[in-house]
Amino acid sequence: MKMLSTERPSKPALLISRNGNFKTDIEQHLNLTTDSSKAAVVSIIGIQSTGKSTLSNCVFKTAFEVMDENKGMAQTTKGIWMTKCPSPSGGSPILVIDTEGSDGCEREEDVTFEKQTALFSLVVSNTVIMNMKCDNVNLHNGGGWSLLRTVFEVMIRKCKTRRKVNLVFVLRDKNGVPLHVLEKQLVDGLKKIWEETFKRQALPKAALEKYFQIKVETLPHYVHQEDAFREEVGRLKDRIMHWTRSGEKIPASGFVGLAQKIWCDIKQEKDLDLPQLRIMVSGVRCEEIADEKYKSFRKDESWTKIKEQVEERTKIEKQVGVSPELELHFGKNVSKIWMKYLSKYDADTQHYHQTKRDEYKRRLTDNLLKEIEPIYQSLVKHMYQATLQMFTEAALKEIEKTHALSTLQAHNFITKFKNQLKDAAIRPANLDYKIKLVAEIKSEMDKSIRSFQAIIEMLKQPKKDRQKFWEKVVKIGAHTLNVAVSATVMALVPGIGTAVGVSPLSASALSIISILMGKNSESSEGHVTAMTSTLKEA
Template sequence: MDHRIGRSQTTKGIWIAKCLSNGRFTLVIDIEGTDGREQGEDDTAFERQSALFALVVSDVVLINMWCHDIGREKAANKPLIRTVFEVMMRLSSPRKTTLTFVIRDKTKTPVDSLERDLKDDIQKMWDSLPEPKAHKKTPLSECFNVEVVALPSYEEKEVEFKKEVACLRQRFSSNELGGLVGDRLAVVPASEFSVSSQKIWKEIKENKHLDLPAHKVMVATVRCEAIANENYDAFAQNKEWSKLKEAVQSAPYPGFGDVLSSLLDTYISKYDGETTYYDEGVRSGKRKLLEEKLLQLVQPAFHNLVENISSSTLDEFKEAFNTALDRQEGFSVAVCRCTESFMAQFQEGCADAAIKQADWNTSTVTDELERGMKAHVASVYTLKISELAAHCKGKLEQQLSGPVKALLEGPSNETWPTLRKNLSQEIESVLSGSCPAFPGFDMDDQTKGKIQASLEEHARRVVEAKAREEAGRVLIHMKDSFSRHFSHDSDSILRVWNGGEDVRAVTKTSRSAALEVLSVLAVSRLDGDDDGKNVLCTLSRALLGSTNVPARDGNVRTFDPLASNTWEEVESSKTLLMPFQCKNLWGQFLADAEIIVSKAFAEQANKRLRLYPWLIAGVIFLGFSAIKKFLR
């Protein structure tokens, strides 16, 4: 640099020359400065590449630094050194190099303090590096020797400056303590240095972590994006894709996955071919975006197809399941077989619809199909159970109706115990074999209990309905019972109303029998005789005898136990005839029975007045006085 013409760049590029002043074969590499204005502010690629080249090929690297720049990030070249450290370790196994920081224009600050600060900064940079696996936990001392040399100001102390520079020069030729020749174990023979240096420079130039070709990336970004858009638009307008998309709207499409995968491959491969010579990073990124856009375009068609496969599978499942039940296949067996078969069929359909470029999840549709199958099975199960239960109820009603009607048409004190016994027996008969078994349902105890309870409830309703029906005809049954007891003796022989029969006693007995009929049909006793234990007594006291206790006060009327809507200690749901109804029925009964009794009395009176033939002949022959005396 000529100070008379001002400040300007002294070194451009990289210069290599042989040093002749130290008596040893030494090559000196002079590298363009990293902070010169000639390179500009944005182009840092060459600076990084040249610095890395110096580190790789040199035993000693002199880093020129102004004393006042120590502690500054940019001026002290720290970002550059950090980047070079990272990339150098990725290129190959680092060769130990000596880093000598030459501090110009030293001040009164002790050199030891400056050296300590610089070494601390270098160590921190090294520790913060993202180390590769091959150099994990590698100490700085294995790769670099860090030295610090301070020189006075050339302009102020020229003589002292030259003297210390001469001392520094001697250190390059000494292997003794204090020498700067570095680690000589991995040196390259002089004859190979030229070839080796060229290979190293080529490797550095091709390394993408240092080469920052902004213009190249920009061009690649624009072109790759345009090519991607062209291929996307071409695919979207492809006639085969349009037909495929239309076809899956309403029905399954066998081979969908293979056809669509082939179409996608065609346009992605076309993109690859058209972007071969562009930046690989940009090319790969745009390719990924193209794939994502294409997959977003075709995904709705895939989901439509899967939904159609699910719908058709569910319809086929329902048909096959219903057919299996019609063939009397066990319910549980049919459920298991059909579910496994058609779920496998659905999975095969999904596999046929899948494309190799994506791994789309069909679990939502699968779960929906399973729920549809379970819902159909549940509805059929409920229907079949209802049908079988209805059949059993019909069978139960058929078996109960005859005996129940017979018992209720001839009520007695054994009517309700016999009804309860028959009810239990018929229910057990239906559940154990009279009704068809529930084939292959694998019902749990709770379901069986519900069915049994339903049958029991139905049987009770049948009996209670018959009881209410016969209670509506209780007056007929009362008259039949009275007539039967009044007209026939205990041996069922027809009574002859002559002078020897006590009409009043027979009438009383017959009325008691009729009253018993009334009490039997007044209250349902399916839950036990306790429900109607006081009904007969109440009716007897009120209708057959005067058991009302006279009131102490003559002005108070006696209590009528039948002037009520309910029976004592009997639930209203079990009441067939209310007390006041029984009283009214009894009055009607007495009116009808009185006719029968009157006829009996009349017949008995007629027999007393009738003259026998032998008595008439005797009167004629002996006279009335003699006959009278004879009869006495």
């Protein structure tokens, strides 16, 4: 069971000025920018000074300005105003639009704005309330028939797609005429106008019921029968809410953009293609939401901390391994942040057009990936280099101790590296270099082992020309480990060094090995020459 909402409607704000200027700042006034819930729209139109704003305030608990009777009969609502009301059942909000009344003396013979207002209300709303006096039902101007005739003509001519609207006639100040009689008069009058409009424009006939769900309600006099009026309004509110729940809705955050485009097209007398307008607005809003989520991600404290940790760790010149915190939690933590912002995007765009949602989600994903992937690459590169370095150091210790190099050392380091990559992977973003990097590091370690074994075999053969021997060592692989292994073998493996007439390494030779272990492979060949010279002198 839903709890009844205790939230009050927002303070009304101007949507369109009496000069026809659209006020986009209404989004901030009504807090619509971040409201992704689907909203229904209810508009009220009718003759000036017939109590439209009063009716709205009574039905929806709004606070639209009403006429001050002490100042006489005059225009109160100027332009088009709007407020956001909570749903009584706690569901989607309702945007209530109060319009400037028609047939007022203030505009004299200029009826352009009132026609535009009525058309705008019919196009943007789920429910349009036509407020009129019971006694005016059979009047051409006083009953609003001339206004409806003009609006119908424009709707039929300009609206490319059919859209059904609840058109609720609220007849004020009940008289003795039975409701069913008033209802028949209204419906018959509407059908007559509708059919004449199609006939004048030479268009195929379409039933009025395809465009409008017509309802007729009556209310007692607001002043002379206030208690009865408020009692009837309570029941009317329930019926209007029930009717308004049906039909297509738009996210509250996208209403202003859609309404602005519709108003612009109405003023320029353009055709109104509502589905395309909705898609266009969906694109604008989804783009804005995607950009907002990306900016929020970049400022996210958790992401900033992880990024700084990786950058600090990887800028250390000597590879000292990866910190346990990064190693164990990087992938999980970044995946959590990744999903956080994509989930927020999904929630905020859930009511927009699916094509546009998907399009800008891909864009958001690409932007997040551009931010995350370099950090991930930097981390796994650091892990790769650190693992190779630790393998090198362990291999040299094994050679020194056992005069041999087993594949078990490589296997242990590869297993550890696999686990590190597994923990670093960001699976929601498909960032997992495990297969590629494990193959590469295994290849590097296998190459080192094969080089060592090849050197052993080479050193067993008599070699008089030491220079040629070292050239062959370089061809096998003159990177740090290979050269260091070569020198260590000559120094430490009994009998091999003397087989080629080389005495044990001097202090200067050991110094060269130390240098080699800290240098890149590009400089190793030069050090081979230096080491050869040193070994000759030793």
